[in-house]
Each structure stands twice: as C-alpha cells, then as structure tokens.
Amino acid sequence: MSLTLSDILALEGLSAMRLRAxxxxxxxxxRWYYVAENETIADWIMGGELVFITGINHPRDEDNLIQLLMEGKQRGIAGMVILTGDAYIQSIPPRLIALADELGIPLIEQPYLLKMVIVTERIGxxxxxxxxxLQSQRDILMQLLTGDYPDLQMLQQRAIHQQLDFTRPLRVAALRLEGIQNLFRQFPPEQAEAWLQQARRTLRxxxxxxxxxxxxxxxxxxxxxxxxxxLPDEEDDFYQQKTWLQQWLRELAEGNEGLSLLCGLSAKVQQLQDYQRALSQARQALDLSENLRPAQRISDYQQLGFIKLLSAINDPALLSDFMHDHLGCLIERDRKSPWLxxxxxxxxFQENGNVVRAAERLGIHRNTLHQRIQxxxxxxxxxxxxxxxxLNASVALTIWRMSQNHLREHL
Structure with a gap:
C-alpha cells in the first residue's frame, strides 16, 4: 500500500501538524513533497505531491492561497501544508478551509516552530x-501475473516477507482507459499524448x-x-468490493473530466500458479466488456456463460458466418441506420419479448415497434x-456485439 497522508500525519515527531480540512x-x-517558492505551482508539479506553502520567499495573501489550492486540484496534488506563525502566514483563512473541504484536498497546518528540515527528513x-x-510487492505480483519467475516457492517466501497474503481467494481486476484511439484521431499527437499522460496520473x-x-x-x-x-473474494466480501468498484467507475464516467474506465474481472484464484491464467481471463472479460456491457463498466469472467466458448473459437470467420447465416438479412446497408x-x-430479447418496455427503451411508439417486428x-x-x-438469434446477436468490424462500422 502506498504511503498516504494519514500515514504521514502519524509519523513520529510530526504530531504538531494538524488537519484543518x-x-x-x-x-x-x-508521491513526493514539494516546497512552493514561486507565485504559482501549476508548472512545477505533476500530481501526487504534498505541497508546502511557507510564505517566506513570496507573500501569500488569501487570494494567492486559494489560487494555489485550485491549481493543486487541477494538477492532482495529494494535499497542502500551510506553515503558520507570526512572521509570514499568521493563520489559515476560513475561505481556504471551506474550499479545501469542497475540493476534498487535505489542508494541514504546520507551526513554524516545527522545523521544516525535520518534517521533510521524516517524510522523505x-x-x-x-x-x-511497494516496488518489491509490484515485482512479486507482476511475476505471478506473467508467469515469469524462476522458482515459485522462493516467490511465495518473498510474498510472505512483503506481507502479501495470497492464501485467501482473490480476483484479478484489469482496467483500461476508454477512447484513446479517438483521442489521437481528433487532436495533434503532442496534445493527445499530454492529455493521456495527465489522465493516467489522475486515474492512478x-x-x-x-x-x-x-x-x-x-x-x-x-x-x-x-x-x-x-480484489479479495471471501464470502460477501467480493460482492461489496465489486459494488464499490462498479459505483466508482460509473461516477468517473459521468464526471466532466472525460475520464472513463472499463473493467474485466477474472475467476477466483486460490493457487499462485494460476495468476497468469487469471490475468488472461480478466483481459478477456475486459475486451468483452467494451463490446457487450459498456454501460455496466464491469464484465465478470465467471458470469460470461456461453460467451467464453465463443471467445475461445480461434477462427473469426466461423463466428461471422454464423451471425450472417441467421441475422445477416436484418442488416440493411443501404439505409441510414443499417443496424436498426x-x-x-x-x-x-433483453426485455423478454415485452413490447411495451421494448418500445419505451427504444423511444418509439408501439405501432412502430410492431411494424419492425413484422x-x-x-x-x-x-x-x-x-x-x-x-436460441440462434441470441447467439448471433452476441457475436454481432463482439465483432470489432461491427464497432468500426457503427462508429
């Protein structure tokens, strides 16, 4: 687990630092700490920093402090520390405290009597x-996920030493940022790359x-x-984990920052040698989530049913032929909406044949739906x-949704 602000406030010798908002x-x-020396900080931070504001080298009135906090929010800082005392910043303005609460950015007060060299040394x-x-833990997990390890027993001993409990059942979750291809189609490479890297930092x-x-x-x-x-998968624990993840993914997609993730979950893993296969399962579910269940944000490998069989067919022509044999006659390429x-x-089918609900979902009159049925x-x-x-049409529709060719044409 990464070092958090809660961990930092609990460090020995830093008890004088107080959370204000x-x-x-x-x-x-x-990620690291940064002591602000300039009027602004936007050009000097990348995200994840704990920013210290001293007021020593630059005057800090209320407006400037608010500006710094807004810049920090935009760049994704982890928190802001304001040094207070008689000489420079006497107190933290109430308006800044209210804004920090609104933005969800921890605002910490540090008295000048607590020497900066002590604080930065402890935090560093x-x-x-x-x-x-964390690097050791990442290394252990990546070796398990890729199957690239010299000795499984030695890797297990490393995991125990690094306090990674692989004895309980777990799931592999794989998340992918949506819309990268469209991003590079719409914007110059330099601009698209800058947005992509910032998006990854924010999501991370x-x-x-x-x-x-x-x-x-x-x-x-x-x-x-x-x-x-x-993700842990013990009794009701996995349901709770999946619920928060799905809710978080939906909130992220509904935000105004253009960030959207899809997720694939593996089957339950109980043996160390099975993590490589679990990653493959999570990636397979992730690919199918993009085609079949984009609104749900999550696709669970254990709930794919017969789709797992379809995705295991190596010859895509077999799937395409099956779809066209049974439903190809419904694709009206000469019309404005060929997939109507x-x-x-x-x-x-999704509404179990209920014409009323299907018409409402499609946003059309029931008479129009009856005409389409005919x-x-x-x-x-x-x-x-x-x-x-x-039966045949359900399978053919699933193949249709799985088809990358369909997606390209549909766009």
Whole structure:
C-alpha cells in the first residue's frame, strides 16, 4: 500500500501538524513533497505531491492561497501544508478551509516552530521506505501475473516477507482507459499524448485512493494501457468490493473530466500458479466488456456463460458466418441506420419479448415497434417467439456485439 497522508500525519515527531480540512482525502497516496517558492505551482508539479506553502520567499495573501489550492486540484496534488506563525502566514483563512473541504484536498497546518528540515527528513525517509517495499510487492505480483519467475516457492517466501497474503481467494481486476484511439484521431499527437499522460496520473491517484480506503494491501500495477490490482473474494466480501468498484467507475464516467474506465474481472484464484491464467481471463472479460456491457463498466469472467466458448473459437470467420447465416438479412446497408432491426431485436430479447418496455427503451411508439417486428419475421422467416430462432438469434446477436468490424462500422 502506498504511503498516504494519514500515514504521514502519524509519523513520529510530526504530531504538531494538524488537519484543518479535506479529511475525505486522507487516503490519497503521496508521491513526493514539494516546497512552493514561486507565485504559482501549476508548472512545477505533476500530481501526487504534498505541497508546502511557507510564505517566506513570496507573500501569500488569501487570494494567492486559494489560487494555489485550485491549481493543486487541477494538477492532482495529494494535499497542502500551510506553515503558520507570526512572521509570514499568521493563520489559515476560513475561505481556504471551506474550499479545501469542497475540493476534498487535505489542508494541514504546520507551526513554524516545527522545523521544516525535520518534517521533510521524516517524510522523505518514509516515502523512500514505502516506495522500496511497494516496488518489491509490484515485482512479486507482476511475476505471478506473467508467469515469469524462476522458482515459485522462493516467490511465495518473498510474498510472505512483503506481507502479501495470497492464501485467501482473490480476483484479478484489469482496467483500461476508454477512447484513446479517438483521442489521437481528433487532436495533434503532442496534445493527445499530454492529455493521456495527465489522465493516467489522475486515474492512478484516484484508484489508489479507493484501494486505500477499502484497506486493500495489494499493489496497483500497470502493464501497457491497463491498471491491474487484486480484489479479495471471501464470502460477501467480493460482492461489496465489486459494488464499490462498479459505483466508482460509473461516477468517473459521468464526471466532466472525460475520464472513463472499463473493467474485466477474472475467476477466483486460490493457487499462485494460476495468476497468469487469471490475468488472461480478466483481459478477456475486459475486451468483452467494451463490446457487450459498456454501460455496466464491469464484465465478470465467471458470469460470461456461453460467451467464453465463443471467445475461445480461434477462427473469426466461423463466428461471422454464423451471425450472417441467421441475422445477416436484418442488416440493411443501404439505409441510414443499417443496424436498426438488429438493435430492435436485441432490445426485444433483453426485455423478454415485452413490447411495451421494448418500445419505451427504444423511444418509439408501439405501432412502430410492431411494424419492425413484422419486417424481422418476414426477412428471417421465423416468428420472434420461435424457440429455435430465439436460441440462434441470441447467439448471433452476441457475436454481432463482439465483432470489432461491427464497432468500426457503427462508429
């Protein structure tokens, strides 16, 4: 687990530092500390810093302090420390305290009598120790996930030494940022790359905060464009873990920052040698989540059912032929909305044939839906309620949703 602001406030010798606002952010991970010497800080921080404001080298009135806090929020700082005393900043303005609470940024007061050299030495030492332990934990987890380890028993001993409990059942969670391809299509490479890196820093910080709040002691690792971590799966514990994760992903997608993640979950893992396969399962569920369940944000490998069989077929032509054999007649390429009948049929199946609910979901009149049903039945030669048609069409619709070609055409 990364060093948090809560950990820092508990360090020996720092008891004089007092939290004044933003307590909801105490589980934010601290990457490093930064002592602000200039009028602004935006150009000097990257996210995750604990920013110290002394007022020694630059006057700090209320407006400037508020400006610094807003810049810190934009850049994703972990917290802000204001040094107070008679000489420079006499007290923390109430307006700054209120803003820190509103933004969720921990605001800490440090008296000038507590020497800065002591504070930075204690924090710096703790950060180095934490990072060294965290790097070892990441290394252990990555070796398990990739299967690249010389000796499993030795790796198990390292895990015990680093206080990683792999004796309980766990799940592998893989998250991926959405819309990267569209980002680079719409903006110049330099601008798109800058946004992407900032988005990754922001997501890394927020995800680590959530894991800290859940008491998750396993490290967060990154591989390519994925964030990977472990979730406990014991009795009702996994349901609670999955619930907070799904809620967090939805809130993130509904925010105004353009950040959106999809998640794939593996089956339960109980043996160390099974983590490589679990990562493959999580990635498979993640890919299917993007195609089949984007609104739910999470796809659970254990709940994929027959989709696992479809995704295991190596020849995509077999799947494509099956889809076209059964529902290809519904794809009207010469129309403005070539997928209209496919989407109508899919909605009908999702609503268990309830015409009223299907029409409401599609945003059309029931008479219009009945007309589409008649077209579907005429083109396929089957009544929608026919059992064999329902089975084949359900599989064909799933293949249609899984198809990357469909996604490209649909965009």
């Amino acid at each position: 933003g307590g909801q952010g105490l589980q934010l991970a601290v 030492t703790a950060l180095v120790r934490s990072e060294n332990a 910080q927020r995800l680590q905060q959530q894991l800290n709040q859940q008491g998750n002691s396993f490290p967060l690792v990154e591989r390519g464009n994925m964030f990977i971590f472990l 009948l496919m989407e109508t049929l899919e909605t009908l 077209r579907i039945e005429k083109l396929t030669g089957y009544a929608i309620g026919h059992p064999q048609f329902h």
